[in-house]
Amino acid sequence: MLVSIVVPCMNEEQSIPHLLERLTKVIEPWKDSAQIILVDDGSSDDTWKLISEASARIPQLVGLKLSANRGHQIALTAGLLAAKGERIFMLDADLQDPPEVLGDMMLMMDRGYDVVYGRRVSRRGETVFKRFTAYVFYRLLNLLSDVPIPKDTGDFRLISRRALDAVLSMPERARFVRGMFAWAGFNQIGLEYERDPRAHGVTKYPFRAMLRFAMDAVTSFSISPLRFATRLSFFSLFVTLMMSLYVGGSLVLHNTAPGWASTLLAVSFFSGIQLLTLGIMGEYIGRLYVEVKNRPLYFVSDEVGETLSSNTDKPS
Numbered sequence: 001m002l003v004s005i006v007v008p009c010m011n012e013e014q015s016i017p018h019l020l021e022r023l024t025k026v027i028e029p030w031k032d033s034a035q036i037i038l039v040d041d042g043s044s045d046d047t048w049k050l051i052s053e054a055s056a057r058i059p060q061l062v063g064l065k066l067s068a069n070r071g072h073q074i075a076l077t078a079g080l081l082a083a084k085g086e087r088i089f090m091l092d093a094d095l096q097d098p099p100e101v102l103g104d105m106m107l108m109m110d111r112g113y114d115v116v117y118g119r120r121v122s123r124r125g126e127t128v129f130k131r132f133t134a135y136v137f138y139r140l141l142n143l144l145s146d147v148p149i150p151k152d153t154g155d156f157r158l159i160s161r162r163a164l165d166a167v168l169s170m171p172e173r174a175r176f177v178r179g180m181f182a183w184a185g186f187n188q189i190g191l192e193y194e195r196d197p198r199a200h201g202v203t204k205y206p207f208r209a210m211l212r213f214a215m216d217a218v219t220s221f222s223i224s225p226l227r228f229a230t231r232l233s234f235f236s237l238f239v240t241l242m243m244s245l246y247v248g249g250s251l252v253l254h255n256t257a258p259g260w261a262s263t264l265l266a267v268s269f270f271s272g273i274q275l276l277t278l279g280i281m282g283e284y285i286g287r288l289y290v291e292v293k294n295r296p297l298y299f300v301s302d303e304v305g306e307t308l309s310s311n312t313d314k315p316s
């Protein structure tokens, strides 16, 4: 049975030697039927050089170089499209998720599961801020989302060919991969593990990228923010009613013109609500625009190793 391992890499020159060392050990039991796919997501350091050099040494290694940085989830998708395995294992290049659990995940999959995802019981070496935002993110996402998305899981998981084919058949551009697997269904189970600190280098997810990722996740899996706009407008109508009572009352009782303060209050309150509503609409319209353009997700500018070229040069 062929096992493919997919790893997106962006500026990971420090991690790659250690990653390959551990991965080659991990694939020992499946030596002749394993495939390691490293996707270089438009790195500006020596990542690609290291990948192509290593491919001369490691016959199971396949390298793909994207023509520009497309982001973690797209790089992952590129690797998944190139994967030939019957089972596919995905992880990050920074070794935060221990590749050694592959054995356990394989055993679980033998019991008939299609997706065995890793669930972090602890996240050592990550900032309080990152842990806090991640905690809030997964809970908020589940509150809003129409499909339950397993909490505290990343893309670290082993998947079966049929689960992967299901996800690859989804045409959307905004790819929130772990949510797409949750939506696809099949038999899923979590496996608990301890998340290690990043072994080398710094995070490739600055706050802005995290925010974009969270926005993609929420808008791909929920339309409740759009409904929220409607609810908000009910609320603002209610406030208007109350205000008109107050204004009307003070006109009759005190026989004075209502003050500028209430006018100002009303104007700023309602323009705030309008801007918020417009913003929510804008998020979705922007995404509609991107989906409608239907551009290819990425281009492969270089390949090393034995690739299934008919599969890799044409995303979706």
Ligand code: UDP
Pocket (backbone or CB within 6 Å): 007, 008, 009, 010, 011, 012, 041, 069, 070, 071, 072, 073, 075, 091, 092, 093, 094, 096, 202, 203, 204, 205
């Ligand atoms: N990554 C990528 N493209 C990007 C950003 C990140 O391919 O634009 C890769 C990165 O090399 C790593 C994985 O995605 O293998 C997760 O990134 P990172 O570990 O920096 O994120 P964190 O764990 O800090 O959230």
Ligand code: MG
Pocket (backbone or CB within 6 Å): 092, 094, 096, 198, 203
């Ligand atoms: Mg990481």
